[in-house]
Amino acid sequence: MNRARRNLLKGILLVAASSLLPRASEAVKALEKASLGDCESYYYEPWVLKAKDKIAYYQALGLTEKVGNKVIVKNPLLPDKCMTYTKPYKQDHYELPPPGADENYASKCIRCSLCYTACSNMGYGVLRLKGFEENPAEAGVPVAFDLYNHPCELCMECVKVCPTDALAKIKPEEVKMGIALIDPDLCWAWNSGDCESCASACPRGAEVFEFTYNEWGKHTRVKPEECNGCGLCMRACPVPGAAIHVLPRDEYERRTKNFKNTGMTYEEYIKLIFDAEFNDPYKATIRSSMNADYLINVRKAKRPTPGL
Amino acid sequence: MIEKLKRWIRGAPPRGKWTLARRTLQILILLGFALQLPIYFYAIKPTFHGNVTCSMPLEGSLASSRVFCEIPMFDPWAFVELWGSAHHVILQTVIGVAVVVTLYSILGRFFCGWVCPMDLLFSLFEKKLSLPRDSYHMRYHEASTKEKIVPIISMVAFFLLSVYFSIPFYTTISPIAGTTKFFDELVAIAMGLPGAALGTAVAYGTFMTVALIVNIIAEKVFKVKRFWCKYVCPVGNLYGFIMNKYSPFRIKVEDVTKCTRCNLCSMVCPMNIDVYGQYVASMRDVKDYRCFHCGRCVEVCPSGVIKLGFRFRK
Ligand code: SF4
Ligand code: SF4
Ligand code: SF4
Ligand code: SF4
Numbered sequence: 001m002n003r004a005r006r007n008l009l010k011g012i013l014l015v016a017a018s019s020l021l022p023r024a025s026e027a028v029k030a031l032e033k034a035s036l037g038d039c040e041s042y043y044y045e046p047w048v049l050k051a052k053d054k055i056a057y058y059q060a061l062g063l064t065e066k067v068g069n070k071v072i073v074k075n076p077l078l079p080d081k082c083m084t085y086t087k088p089y090k091q092d093h094y095e096l097p098p099p100g101a102d103e104n105y106a107s108k109c110i111r112c113s114l115c116y117t118a119c120s121n122m123g124y125g126v127l128r129l130k131g132f133e134e135n136p137a138e139a140g141v142p143v144a145f146d147l148y149n150h151p152c153e154l155c156m157e158c159v160k161v162c163p164t165d166a167l168a169k170i171k172p173e174e175v176k177m178g179i180a181l182i183d184p185d186l187c188w189a190w191n192s193g194d195c196e197s198c199a200s201a202c203p204r205g206a207e208v209f210e211f212t213y214n215e216w217g218k219h220t221r222v223k224p225e226e227c228n229g230c231g232l233c234m235r236a237c238p239v240p241g242a243a244i245h246v247l248p249r250d251e252y253e254r255r256t257k258n259f260k261n262t263g264m265t266y267e268e269y270i271k272l273i274f275d276a277e278f279n280d281p282y283k284a285t286i287r288s289s290m291n292a293d294y295l296i297n298v299r300k301a302k303r304p305t306p307g308l
Numbered sequence: 309m310i311e312k313l314k315r316w317i318r319g320a321p322p323r324g325k326w327t328l329a330r331r332t333l334q335i336l337i338l339l340g341f342a343l344q345l346p347i348y349f350y351a352i353k354p355t356f357h358g359n360v361t362c363s364m365p366l367e368g369s370l371a372s373s374r375v376f377c378e379i380p381m382f383d384p385w386a387f388v389e390l391w392g393s394a395h396h397v398i399l400q401t402v403i404g405v406a407v408v409v410t411l412y413s414i415l416g417r418f419f420c421g422w423v424c425p426m427d428l429l430f431s432l433f434e435k436k437l438s439l440p441r442d443s444y445h446m447r448y449h450e451a452s453t454k455e456k457i458v459p460i461i462s463m464v465a466f467f468l469l470s471v472y473f474s475i476p477f478y479t480t481i482s483p484i485a486g487t488t489k490f491f492d493e494l495v496a497i498a499m500g501l502p503g504a505a506l507g508t509a510v511a512y513g514t515f516m517t518v519a520l521i522v523n524i525i526a527e528k529v530f531k532v533k534r535f536w537c538k539y540v541c542p543v544g545n546l547y548g549f550i551m552n553k554y555s556p557f558r559i560k561v562e563d564v565t566k567c568t569r570c571n572l573c574s575m576v577c578p579m580n581i582d583v584y585g586q587y588v589a590s591m592r593d594v595k596d597y598r599c600f601h602c603g604r605c606v607e608v609c610p611s612g613v614i615k616l617g618f619r620f621r622k
Contacts, residue, residue, distance in 0.1 A: 107474040108394040110386045112372035113489055116503060120345045121360045129493070131511040137475050140489070145567040150502050157361060163372040163382050164390060165398045270573025 043092050044084035044260055047294055057135050061286060075262075076287045079274050081215055083293065084260050086183040087233060095143040096229060098127055099152060100159045100167035101176040105263075109166035110139030112234020115158035116145045136279045144177060147231025147246050152177065154203055154230055173204065178229030179252040180222045182268070184273055186243035188304045189218040195304030196210030198244050204228065206277040216277050216288050224252065238302040239295060326603025326616060327622070330422040338425045340366035341373075342491035342553035347499045370423070371485040372404060382403040383485075385543045389476035392467050417547040418556030418562060420537060422602035424544070425487040426519060429558040432533065433524050437575050438533065445532040446573040451598065454557045459538065459545040459575040466542050478542055483519035533580055548597035556618045557601060561587060573605035573614060588613060 049055045049064065049071045058064045063074045065082060075083045086092060097105060098115060111129075119127045128140050128145040145151060154172040188195035192215075199209040199220055208226045212219040222244070234242040247255065256266035263299075264272070277284040295301040322338055333365050346363045358502045361566035362377035372382045382404025393399060412419060438447050469477040479485065488510035496504035526535030537544055552558075573583040581587075587594045594605075594614075603616045 011411060057545075104474070107476075108390065108396065110371045110383075110390055110476050110479050111485065111489075112367040112368045113492065114372060114374065117344050117367045118361070120496075120503065121363050123346075123360075128503040128505050129489075129508045131505060131507030131509075133507055136511075138482065139502075139515075140480060140508075145505075156349065159372065161367075162382060163400050163404050164392070165396055165401075169398075205309075290470055 003057075032070070037074065043087055043255070045087050046082050046084050047298060048072050057307060058290075063286075063290070073290065075138075076283055076290065077276055078262060079262075081262055083185065083290075085186050085244070085299075086245060088299075089148045090241065090247060091144065092147065092245060094246075094251060095128075095145050096147065096180070096246065096248055098142050098144055098158055098167055099154065099172075099177060100162070100170050102168065103167045106138045106141045108164050109141050109162075110164055112163060113140070113142075114161045114163065115142050118157040118161045122153070122155050122157050124151045124153055124155070127158065141241070146233075146244060147177075147229075147233045148158075151231035151235055153232070154228065172228070175228040175230065176229075178227075178246040178248050179224045180227050180229065180233055180244050180246045181248045181252060181255065182220060182222060182244045184219075184231060184270060185291050186239055186295065186299070187220065188238065188243070188295070189220040190216070190273065190280065191250060191288040191295065193292075193304045194216050194218050195238065197238055197304065198233035199238040201232045214277060215281075216284055238304050240299055311553050324603070324607035326607055329524070330602060333422050334425060334428045337366065337423055338428070338488060338491060341369060341488035342363065344368070344492060345496055345499070345501060347495060349503070367404040369485040369488045370425075371479050371482065377480075379407060381408050383479070383543060384409055386545050388467060388546075389470040392470040393474045411553060412547050415557045415601070416552045417544060417600040418555075418557060418598075419547055419600070419601035420544040424484050425467045426483050426516075426536070426541075427501050427600070427602075428486055429487070429516075429520055430580065432522050432524075433520075434527055434533065434578070438580060439575065440571075443531045445530075445580075446527075448577055448580050448585075450582050450586050451596070455538075456553050456597070459540075459542070460549075462540055463542040463545060467531065481515050481518075482543070483516045483536075484494065484541070484543060486515035490516050511520070532575070532580060537600075544600065548600075552595055552597050552599060556620045558616075558619060559583070559587075559599060559601065559605060560615045560617055560619050561591055561593055561604075561613065562615050563613055564588060564591050566612045568611055570610065572608045576604045576608045578602060583614070593619060608615070 047146055049058060055064060055071050058073055063076060064071050065074050067082070068141060073083045075081045113129060116127045116129055126144050127142040130141045132139055132141055138263055142158070144150075152175075154175060159167045159169055182190075182198075184190040189211075194217065196209070196211070196218055199205055199211075202208050204226065205304070208223055208228075210221050210223060212221075229246045231246045233244050235248060258264075259266045259269045262269065273287070274282070276287065296303070316552050343363045343543070343610070344367045346360060362374065365376050370383065371386050374378070374380055380400065380403055384405050387397075387401060387405045390401070435446070440447065444518045445453060456503050466478040490509060493504060493509040493512060497509060519540075522540075523534070523536040526532045537541055567584075567588055569584065573588065574585060577583055577599065579596075581594065581596045581598050585592060586596070601616060606616045
């Protein structure tokens with residue numbers, strides 16, 4: 001009897017220890033230092049030049065900088081900053097709340113998995129039920145786990161079947177899963193292209209997107225207050241890993257406040273590009289041809305079909 | 309050897325139609341939930357876009373489900389906890405609860421013996437006969453007041469935990485819904501459905517096995533039979549304390565004159581009710597809060613004194 005009790009205690013201790021393991025690996029991840037200092041951060045990657053002729057070419061333009069033993073490209077519009085691009089979606093993705101969920105939907109959800117079944121019935125497979133990963137108290141709560149490969153089609157079946165108010169009964173236009181953010185340095189429409197794939201894939205199209213035309217492209221922008229965060233735009237983007245990423249709302253706020261670690265807001269960064277295009281066509285041309293070079297040769301992006 | 313194994317699983321003979329019926333129902337319900345996802349579509353076409361709004365007779369889990377695509381069901385205990393955690397209730401919830409409350413107002417604590425998959429699992433590992441010389445919590449006995457207070461305390465505790473953490477607490481860790489979701493998730497993983505994740509299956513599997521292990525340890529080490537069902541689970545105890553009081557579906561005592569006082573009915577009761585001493589001897593129907601209408605006592609009675617069925621009087 002005593003031995004059985006001791007074994008029971010041992011078992012409990014083991015389970016407790018094993019539940020701490022994932023936390024430990026998170027801590028290790030946080031300790032991993034960025035090798036390129038300021039230029040490489042969690043969401044952005046710099047363009048490290050490898051080929052000799054590329055280095056010579058950008059050196060002649062005065063756009064290179066040596067960090068450690070690597071040569072990276074500087075931002076033509078911000079001479080003291082290096083150029084960074086949003087990482088592909090795989091390395092920059094978040095779990096988002098399902099349609100109709102507010103901040104504390106976990107307290108209203110009874111973990112019945114009806115929404116998950118409904119979404120699978122529709123054939124979209126957007127939702128996943130949480131396990132113990134982040135918060136054991138939320139085991140069984142649904143999340144949209146990968147909007148790039150499984151975007152939400154806003155069919156509202158999950159909302160209809162949810163027996164509680166966890167997924168509030170709202171209209172598709174009122175859904176707020178996240179907000180899409182376009183990286184103007186990765187997007188064709190900001191770099192001499194005429195792409196609008198995202199806008200045509202968006203279920204609400206011109207209600208969500210606005211465009212500014214000039215010689216340097218179509219300049220697509222998402223109105224944050226309109227976007228549903230459904231993720232349909234990401235799949236349509238011809239840039240591998242997508243130039244448009246759906247972010248959770250708080251992450252969106254954080255990122256647009258200090259866009260690409262330049263200390264500027266997203267608005268200011270975009271204004272900088274527009275200013276260059278109106279007042280300094282030389283710089284604007286260098287910027288967009290350089291980004292196009294990155295898109296085609298590093299990201300292996302398809303060229304957009306004009307007038308899609 | 310095989311005979312011994314069979315005895316261990318089935319328990320003391322005879323096993324009759326009630327056991328057969330309720331095991332069938334339990335397995336059908338578990339299978340129904342396990343196969344609720346549109347797996348056949350995915351099996352044919354991995355990029356299935358079915359636009360099917362409902363595909364199987366059972367959807368959801370034992371926390372809340374849709375039966376035959378139309379009938380909403382909602383666990384009343386989940387409702388209590390939801391009210392504690394979110395203070396917010398919508399009509400759809402109330403309809404589901406009303407359906408279940410109506411159903412079990414007729415059937416009593418029927419859920420535990422006929423629906424809950426944990427009964428299926430617990431009974432695999434438990435001692436089937438309790439003998440007069442077993443220790444108190446292994447033997448049939450009349451429930452003392454102290455014994456009745458423990459499940460009430462656990463109900464209050466789960467409610468307070470729900471309020472404190474603002475999550476429906478027992479509903480989250482519940483092995484009942486957890487087991488149905490566990491098998492559902494296993495099927496989803498096997499079929500490679502997009503949302504299937506091993507982490508989810510591990511979580512639900514943990515809820516299921518923790519309850520199972522707690523129950524086994526309570527019986528084998530601490531000599532308390534059906535610890536989980538009698539003292540922990542608020543779902544069953546809610547039905548027991550409220551619905552069993554007035555439900556017409558019950559163990560009826562029919563013809564006491566035929567009783568030979570063999571005490572077999574008390575000895576086979578999985579919930580340790582003293583069926584003979586407390587009810588048959590005094591000619592009262594079994595309305596114990598513990599009784600989940602499994603019908604073991606009915607099957608085992610050699611003289612047909614007790615029956616499982618409806619009785620509206622008394
Ligand atoms: S249907 Fe509603 S209550 Fe059920 S798991 Fe989904 S969000 Fe939670
Ligand atoms: S911009 Fe993208 S995420 Fe936002 S509503 Fe349109 S398609 Fe959906
Ligand atoms: S689809 Fe991609 S490249 Fe095209 S405009 Fe949208 S974000 Fe830019
Ligand atoms: S008491 Fe709870 S766990 Fe036990 S059989 Fe009933 S519902 Fe299932």
